[in-house]
Amino acid sequence: MADALVSAVLQQLTAVVYRDIEKEVTLVVDVRKEAQKLKTTLQTLQAVLMDAEKRQVKEAAVKLWLEKLKATSYDMDDLIDDWNTFVLKFQVPNNKVCFCMPSPCFFFRKIVLHHDFAVNIRDLNKRFQAIAIEKDMFSFELNRGSGEPERPVTTSFIDVSEIYGRDQEKNAIIRTLLFENSQQQGLPIISVVGMGGIGKTTLAQLAYNDQEVKAFFEKRIWVCVSDPFDEIRVAKAILEALTGEAPSVAELESLLQKIHLSIERKKFLLVLDDVWTEDPTKWESLKHSLKCVTPGSKVLITTRKENVAKIMESTMLFPLGQLYEEECWSLFSQVALFGRPGGDRKGLEEIGKKIAKKCKGLPLAAKVLGGLLRFKKSKEQWQSVLDSELWELEEVEKGLFPPLLLSYYDLPSTLRQCFAYCALFIKDSVIEKDKLIKLWMAQGFFRGMLHKEMELIGEECFDDLAMRSFFQDFQKDENNNSVMKCKMHDIVHDFAQFLTKNECLMLAMEVVKEPSRIDSYNGNLRHLVMVLEKESPFPSYIYNVERLRSLLIKSYNKNSSISRALPKLFDQLKCLRSLDLSWGSIKELPKEIVKLINLRYLKLSNNHDLLESPETLCDLYNLQTLDLTRCRRLQKLPSGIGKLLNLRHLDNWETFGLRSMPKGMRRLTCLRSLKEVVVSDGCNGNKTFTLGDLANLSYLRGDLKIQGLGNAGDVTEGRKAKLHNKKDLFGLTLNFDSSTARMCLEDMILEALQPPGNVERLEIRCFNGPILFPSWLNSSALAQLRHLTLGNCRNWTLLPPLGELPSLESLQISNMNGVKKVGEEFLGLRKEEGQTSTPSSSSPMIAFPNLKSLRFSNMVKWKHWINCEIPSTGVAEMDNAIMPQLQSLDLQSCGKLKALPHYLLGLTSLKELSVDWCPVLAEYCQKEWPNISRIPNIRLxxxxxxRSSH
Known part of the structure; x- marks a missing residue:
């Protein structure tokens, strides 16, 4: 982490030294000289950090030196951030300190700031120089990692009697190895992927030594690859295994030629254990030399990195999970209770099972903890281990963490910071990817990476850590299969705590009254999670931790002490970058929040009684994320919100009290996400945000809900919004209101609000205009649309021609009080009276070709769902030409609907039919039971x- 931190400070410092700023805030000469000296010192330190970080595991003195370096680097980072914030004020329009003709007092203030900056940078330079002198005591190597944990060399030998579990995985891999296909194209490559210590090598050994496997392959070869991937060494090992002699040649070409001749027309198994390299060129030459083998040959690799499996073009991937609890206990007890008399075993088993649970199914952890307890005889000694945090045990640090350190050191410096920061999450808690990325951004982990947006860099970092097995238990978005949430294995979390044990702390509710843990951090504490129950008082000693960068308060059951503590908290913790006050029962946010000048992430969600935010919030010029989700009584945003030029995410989902938004919102051109927009009419357009102001927010992405479109003024506002240009919007809700004053304009406004062509989710609600469907509601304009919801469009008597939409997967239609029948117009087959849009000239022969889910609800006048036939096209008639992929049909509160169309009853794809509060239709279902009963799941x-009920 020190390497990443020093690199970030260097980037910041370089920007300060060379940035071309307005004349009023350029650096004075002495500051520039001091900064140049500091830059040189930091570059000298950076050159030895790789070696220092790897030696800190075994050398306590090196660890203390690194902690001193990190503490000073944090202070330097704070100082530069203060300076950058001062500069940023001059970029804010209408800021009081920005004058065309600065006053004399302003020049005096500027000089004082320069003087303070010069003094502070000079003091920090002295501290860094002292640290640089100390480094000579350790004889660090330049840009090398001599202290890296030793990489174990594996072999194929194994004692099967010592292995517990993995039978299911072993059998699956053996079946794959023994599968023979005479039509086999290429060489099958099987990858076993998992975190360090999960048992990948053991599983490969079990398969390699299986008797059927031995009999199946003419040649079996085991190579421990490790890192770096040395092509010549690997080729020599393969050739020696094939010939039984150490090869005398040293050229890769000669080695590969001999391998090629030795395996030609032979069925062989090659195991490449512990592969790390993500460079495909290291593998390509060897792979090509193996292509002459007979069908049935296989390559089995083990790796911690999913990306390695992809690069090596694996044909099958086995992600290796944790052991079952009873398997983990068997492995643990075999080691911990070895040789103990029966009486001793019985007294320790109860505690031992609890300790085994802490291993969370990680075989290496079971072995290490078992080995630790093997020589501890008393129950008290075992209880002490149970009560300790794993990352605090020296034996675990030496036995369990070195394999994880290999994965850690393989990360680039930025990813090391990102991973270590995850220690801040409560163990076994669900981690929201979006929140994690925003917290990384707030800590400045992506500064200096100007080639991409921070959010995209964060996505890549998360994906990289996931592919390296640092995350698990993924929860995915059902719409696009992207990861939304995950967890960390408890041992991986312990490892992150080990890496950050002097910087990160989690205070649980039962220990918040104990300041001793805080005091033990000696001023190095930077990130704190605090859990408060309802009656827990806010601990006053937190005010003294002035260098905190993250404070995430987990409040339960409406703890009122938080609100009372905020003024003093804001006054003291001025280094905060991230602050989570969600569920804090906050009714009023104190104006003292202005003192948190470095704040980038502010989470206020679920403060249901919060009515408004102070205007001083708008002076937090560095703020990137403001989360107001479910602040349901929030009535207004501060009028000066336009000063938050760096704001990228305004999360205001379910802020029902908002009836308008400040005009200054149009200046937030950095916004990437804005959950809801409340538009006002043009009458008060100089003070409130209008629909046309959306044009300025050109970088919006994700989902956007536009409220109050019935107040949008006129059609020109809709055209100004230019929604079709917002290419990164994938979800859009257009919500009109219940008023009828402007219903004659709503059809034109809806027409003007054409979504971007790649929108995937669309909702239109409370539309009061006439039955005049927008021209863009067709297959060419909405080719990517997958989910559509239409609700409360009161004056529509017909449904739009939605059958044309080629990608539509789910459709929900509700509260269409004017609709009495659904027929061919719905399928997009022909033009109906009163319908101005026409099906495209290239109408698909299949209506709703990809629809899987269809739901109608609260259709109070709907009586007839008319049978339709696809018009003849001169092509052979097709079966299931209407909704051929429909799986679920849900009908609720359609009280007058008489029957279902025949084309639905004939669908073989239909798996679920739900009919609720539809008395006439329910009676029809009873009569038509022979035709309906073939549907697997029917709910009435x-x-x-x-099925047997009738």
Whole structure:
């Protein structure tokens, strides 16, 4: 982490020294000279950090030196941030300190600031120089890692009697190895992927030594690859295994030629254990030399990195999970209780099972902890291990963490920071990817990476850590299969705590009254998570931790002490970058928040009684994320919000009290996400945000809900919004209101609000205009649309021609009070009276070709769902030409609907039919049971009906 931190400070410092700023804030000469000296010192330190970070595991003195370097680097980072914030004020329009003709007092203030900056940078330079002198005591090597944990050399030998579990995985891999296909194209490559210590090598050894496997392959070869991937060494090892002699040649070409001749027309198994390299060129030459083998040959690799498996073009991937609890206990007890008399075993088993649970199914952890307890005889000694944090045990640090350190040191410096920061999450908690990325951004981990947006860099960092097995238990978005949430294995979390044990702390509710843990950090504490129950008082000693950069308060059951503590908290913790006050029962945010000048992430979600935010919030010029989700009584945003030029995310989902937004919102041109927009009419357009002001927010992405479109003024506002240009919007909700004053304009406004062509989710609600469907509601304009919701469009008597939409997967239609029948117009087959849009000239022969889910609800006048036939096209008629992929049909509160169309009853794809509060239709289903009963799951009025019931 020190390497990443020093690199970030160097980038910041370089920007300060060379940036061309307005004349009023350029650096004075003495500051520039001091900064140049400091830059040279930091470059000298950076040159030895790789060696220092790897030696800190075994050398306590090196660890203390690194902690001193990190503490000073943090202070330097704070100082530069203060300077950058001062500069940023001059870029804010209408800021009081920005004058065309600065006053004399302003020049005096500027000189004082320069003087303070010069003094502070000079003091920090002295501290860095002292640290640079100390480094000579350790004889560090330049840009090398001599202290890296030793990489174990594996072999194929194994004692099967010592292995517990993995039978299911072993059998699956053996079946794959023994599978023979005479039509085999290429060489099958099987990859076993998992975190360090999970048992990848053991599983490969079990498969390699299986008797059927031995009999199946003419040649079996085991090579421990490790890192770096030395092509010549690997080729020599393969050739020696094939010939039984150490090769005399040293050229890669000659080695590969001999390998090629030795395996030609032979069925062989090659195991490449512990592969790390992500450079495909290291593998390509060897792979090509192996292509002459007979069908049935296989390559089995083990790796910690999913990306390695992809680069090596694996044909099958086995992600290796943790052991079952009973398997982990068997492995642990075999080691910990070895040789103990039966009486001793019985007294320790209860505690031992609890300790084994702490291993969370990681075989290496079970072995290390078992080995630690093997020589501890008393129950008290075992209880002490159970009560300790794993990362605090020296034996675990030496036995369990070195394999994880190999994965850690393989990370680039930025990824090391990102991973270590995850120690801040409570163990076994669900981690929201979006929140994690925003917290990384707030800590400045992506500064200096100007080639991409921070959010995209964060996505890549998360994906990289996931592919390297640092995350697990992924929860994915059902719409696009992207990861939304994850967890960390408890041992991986312990490892992150080990890396940050002097910087990160989690205070649980039962220990918040104990300041001793805080005091033990000696001023190095930078990140704190605090859990408060309802009656827990806010611990006053937190005010003294002035260098905190993250404070995440987990409040439960409406703890009122938080609100009372905020003024003093804001006054003292001026280094904060991230602050989470969600669920804090906050009714009023103190104006003292202005003192948190470095704040970049502010989470206020679920403060249901918060009515408004102070205007001083708008002076937090560095703020990137403001989360107001479910602040349901929030009535207004501060009028000066336009000063937050760096704001990238305004999360205001379910802020029902907002009836308008400040005009200054149009200046937030950095916004990437804005959950809801409340538009006002043009009458008060000089003070409130209008629909046309959306044009300025050109970088919006994700989902956007536009509220109050019934107040949008006129059609020109809709055209100004230029929604179709916002290419990164994938979800859009257009919500009109219930008023009828401007209903004659709503159809034109809706027409003007054409979504971007790649939108995937669309909702239109409370539309009061006439039955005049927008021209863009067709297959060419919405070719990517997958999910559509139409609700409360009161004056529509017909449904739009939605059957044309080629990608539509789910459709929900509700509260269409004017619709009495659904027929061919719905399928997009022909033009109906009163319908101005026409199906495209290239209408698909299949209506709703990809629709999987269809739901109608609260259709109070709907009586007829008319049978339709696809018009003849001169091509052979096709079966299931309407909704051929429909799986779920849900009908609720359609009280007058009489029957279902025949084309639905004939669908073989339909798996679920739900009919609730539809009395006439329910009676129809009873009569048509022979035709309906073939559907696997049928629910009538909340009760699932068995096929044999009739």
């Amino acid at each position: 009025d909340g009760v699932y009906v068995q």
